[in-house]
Amino acid sequence: MAREMMYADAIATAIIEEMQRDPNVIFYGQNMAMTERDPMLKKFGKQRVRIAPISETAEIGIGVGAAMTGLRPIVELWMSEFMLVAFDQVINEAPRLRYMSGGQVSVPLVLKAGYGFCAGWAGQHSNCVYHTMMGIPGLKVVVPSTPADAKGLMAAAIRDNNPVVYLHSYMLTLDKGEVPDGEYVVPLGVADIKRAGTDVTIVAVGWMVKKAMAAADRLAAEGINAEVVDPRTLAPLDVPTIVDSVKKTGRVVLVDQAPRHSSAAAVIAGEIAEHAADLRTLRLVTALDAPNPYSEPLENYVVPNEDKIVDAVKSVMAHEAVAA
Amino acid sequence: MPRKTAGKSLTRKARTGSDQLQWMYTQMVRIREFEEAVKRTFIEHPGVIRGHSHLGDGAEASIVGALSTRHDADIVMPSYRCHGYPVVLGTPLRKIMAEVFGRRDGLCHGFGGSMHLSDPSRYFPGTSGIIGQAIAHATGAALTAQVKNSGQIVYCFFGDGASKQGAFFESLNMAAVWKLPIVYVLENNQYQAYTHFSLEDANAVAGDPLSKKADAFSIPGVTVDGTDPVAVQKVVAKAADRARAGKGPSLVETKFYRLSAHGNVITVPPLSTQFPDHEAVAVYGNRKEFEHWKAKDPVKRFRARLLKNRALTEPSAKRIEAAARAEVEDAVQFALASPLPAPEEALQYVYA
Ligand SMILES: Cc1ncc(C[n+]2csc(CCOP(=O)(O)OP(=O)(O)O)c2C)c(N)n1
Ligand SMILES: [Mg+2]
Numbered sequence: 001m002a003r004e005m006m007y008a009d010a011i012a013t014a015i016i017e018e019m020q021r022d023p024n025v026i027f028y029g030q031n032m033a034m035t036e037r038d039p040m041l042k043k044f045g046k047q048r049v050r051i052a053p054i055s056e057t058a059e060i061g062i063g064v065g066a067a068m069t070g071l072r073p074i075v076e077l078w079m080s081e082f083m084l085v086a087f088d089q090v091i092n093e094a095p096r097l098r099y100m101s102g103g104q105v106s107v108p109l110v111l112k113a114g115y116g117f118c119a120g121w122a123g124q125h126s127n128c129v130y131h132t133m134m135g136i137p138g139l140k141v142v143v144p145s146t147p148a149d150a151k152g153l154m155a156a157a158i159r160d161n162n163p164v165v166y167l168h169s170y171m172l173t174l175d176k177g178e179v180p181d182g183e184y185v186v187p188l189g190v191a192d193i194k195r196a197g198t199d200v201t202i203v204a205v206g207w208m209v210k211k212a213m214a215a216a217d218r219l220a221a222e223g224i225n226a227e228v229v230d231p232r233t234l235a236p237l238d239v240p241t242i243v244d245s246v247k248k249t250g251r252v253v254l255v256d257q258a259p260r261h262s263s264a265a266a267v268i269a270g271e272i273a274e275h276a277a278d279l280r281t282l283r284l285v286t287a288l289d290a291p292n293p294y295s296e297p298l299e300n301y302v303v304p305n306e307d308k309i310v311d312a313v314k315s316v317m318a319h320e321a322v323a324a
Numbered sequence: 325m326p327r328k329t330a331g332k333s334l335t336r337k338a339r340t341g342s343d344q345l346q347w348m349y350t351q352m353v354r355i356r357e358f359e360e361a362v363k364r365t366f367i368e369h370p371g372v373i374r375g376h377s378h379l380g381d382g383a384e385a386s387i388v389g390a391l392s393t394r395h396d397a398d399i400v401m402p403s404y405r406c407h408g409y410p411v412v413l414g415t416p417l418r419k420i421m422a423e424v425f426g427r428r429d430g431l432c433h434g435f436g437g438s439m440h441l442s443d444p445s446r447y448f449p450g451t452s453g454i455i456g457q458a459i460a461h462a463t464g465a466a467l468t469a470q471v472k473n474s475g476q477i478v479y480c481f482f483g484d485g486a487s488k489q490g491a492f493f494e495s496l497n498m499a500a501v502w503k504l505p506i507v508y509v510l511e512n513n514q515y516q517a518y519t520h521f522s523l524e525d526a527n528a529v530a531g532d533p534l535s536k537k538a539d540a541f542s543i544p545g546v547t548v549d550g551t552d553p554v555a556v557q558k559v560v561a562k563a564a565d566r567a568r569a570g571k572g573p574s575l576v577e578t579k580f581y582r583l584s585a586h587g588n589v590i591t592v593p594p595l596s597t598q599f600p601d602h603e604a605v606a607v608y609g610n611r612k613e614f615e616h617w618k619a620k621d622p623v624k625r626f627r628a629r630l631l632k633n634r635a636l637t638e639p640s641a642k643r644i645e646a647a648a649r650a651e652v653e654d655a656v657q658f659a660l661a662s663p664l665p666a667p668e669e670a671l672q673y674v675y676a
Contacts, residue, residue, distance in 0.1 A: 031516075034519055034607055053485070053488035053524035053525070054456065054486065054488050054489055054524075058490075081454065085457070085491075119593050120374020120426070121374075121375040122375060122436055122439060122453065123440065124439075124440075124454055125375075171592060174591075174592050174595075288670065289671070289674065290671055293434070293435050293670050294374065294432075294437030295374075295427070295434030295435070295437070296374060296664065297666065298435065298665055300667065301667035301668065
């Protein structure tokens with residue numbers, strides 16, 4: 001059974017179901033569980049659901065320590081950039097402790113944050129910071145693009161024995177989709193072909209999957225049959241699925257909301273270059289090299305959109321595809 | 325063209341007696357009128373203000389009382405809730421409003437918006453939207469003043485919520501060790517977004533004022549009624565004197581109440597957004613608390629007091645209020661008429 005649900009509700013559902021399943025899962029963060037009427041507080045009590053002050057270093061560091069000693073914390077960070085305040089904990093503590101202990105301890109921690117709110121939030125609240133995280137061995141990075149994935153990936157993140165940065169797109173918050181009822185776990189490290197096609201592969205991340213799907217519809221009307229691949233998790237990254245698609249189509253456009261050199265797209269392009277040697281042509285569609293500006297025309301100019309994806313696909317279509 | 329703003333004469337600081345009280349009242353009214361106009365814009369011109377805007381209504385006495393002790397070249401570093409400070413520093417309201425509207429004639433040409441005003445020509449270098457981090461920046465500005473021996477001091481404003489950040493504790497410790505010329509104004513408006521401060525502050529939980537944090541750094545810490553600009557002035561003046569004398573930082577907790585909600589409703593475009601009810605009502609169902617503090621509205625209270633003390637007459641109060649309204653209305657019209665930046669301008673200012 002499945003039901004239609006908003007992306008944000010799908011995430012909340014997974015958290016509730018996992019907290020019901022495992023008493024070691026705790027959930028805390030700023031500006032949550034403020035009153036006794038809070039539904040999470042009512043369900044799970046104030047030992048397991050807590051409000052935290054604006055203290056990201058301690059919020060995340062306490063999560064690391066609790067995870068090392070038997071709990072499975074989910075820390076609500078709200079906006080992904082607030083994690084930067086505690087980047088030592090995210091990058092240099094949580095993912096390293098297991099390794100340095102020779103595998104004796106593990107850090108089952110979920111850092112939940114929204115990213116990329118391109119809605120006039122200006123330079124410090126709308127950017128994408130996953131690139132730095134996806135290259136850290138020991139750290140997993142999840143970027144769901146649909147309500148169903150949002151639920152299944154959150155369940156997997158909570159069950160995972162490693163620190164997982166769970167990044168949901170603020171732009172998708174209210175989007176609706178079918179979400180399976182009950183236990184639904186999407187394994188980390190498995191990409192999803194969101195739309196099958198033969199002419200060109202579009203690899204897109206998070207909110208950009210939605211844009212790529214819309215672009216693919218437009219291209220289909222013009223006779224171009226695009227395959228849209230959603231990595232779903234940036235670490236681990238499902239290179240084989242992406243490479244197989246590119247081998248089939250011979251053309252690839254990578255779409256990413258981050259600036260070019262801090263995009264996941266640039267990393268994926270490297271994998272494609274090495275593993276899909278018969279690739280004819282590749283294009284990146286990323287944010288321009290600027291922080292997010294406040295004013296609407298400026299922000300629209302910097303961030304990738306459907307038109308830019310369509311143009312990039314048309315430009316790679318000008319190249320001969322590889323003979324299979 | 326709309327009329328020229330009256331910014332200059334309105335912001336000139338009178339230093340003594342009823343002149344100064346009138347100056348204070350004028351600034352408080354200008355801030356209030358500005359914030360009311362921003363709030364109205366969400367209803368009258370939906371979509372014109374993007375993202376998240378935060379108002380300083382309720383903070384007027386704290387802002388103006390503190391800045392009334394400022395000398396001409398002293399530096400001001402507020403938090404992201406920053407509209408009120410440049411109003412007092414004499415930045416044309418047109419430029420502030422145009423920035424909030426994302427227009428090319430805005431203070432930051434539409435790149436910063438409501439959270440990131442900046443007017444270095446008036447000793448207001450800028451703000452951070454990442455809570456607490458600007459406390460360190462302000463401390464750095466005080467380091468500049470000390471190294472250059474410029475005689476300037478820094479007024480650092482930040483919220484009760486920000487006082488839980490590592491940057492707060494680390495900065496105050498360094499400022500105390502280095503005896504930096506800075507006054508830390510902890511604006512306790514009793515809420516951190518949707519959270520009442522009693523839910524997250526160790527001093528508050530123990531029944532102590534937040535200024536107790538100063539003890540950790542062995543510097544003076546004082547709590548003052550932040551709805552009374554004269555009381556704020558007195559306490560901040562002492563802290564400023566200490567900073568000017570090279571004796572180092574102080575912490576002043578100004579306790580008041582934010583009168584609007586934290587910000588406009590957060591939503592995904594193209595859905596439009598307005599200011600919701602205050603959190604006391606919307607989150608905690610505590611209308612009594614809200615009404616209690618509304619009755620202590622610093623602007624209204626100060627007006628009544630000045631009339632009673634005869635520092636102000638009813639006609640002159642009305643003149644001040646009408647002038648502020650006209651100045652703000654002019655700013656709104658100017659901002660609406662100002663062009664949006666052209667898309668390609670987005671790649672400017674990335675590097676120096
Ligand atoms: C590091 C960081 N964490 C969280 C936030 C989200 N946030 C924005 S405003 C705010 C509340 C700030 O409260 P306070 O410091 O009391 O200032 P006030 O809004 O009351 O002026 C929070 C938590 C942020 N901007 N930065
Ligand atoms: Mg506050």
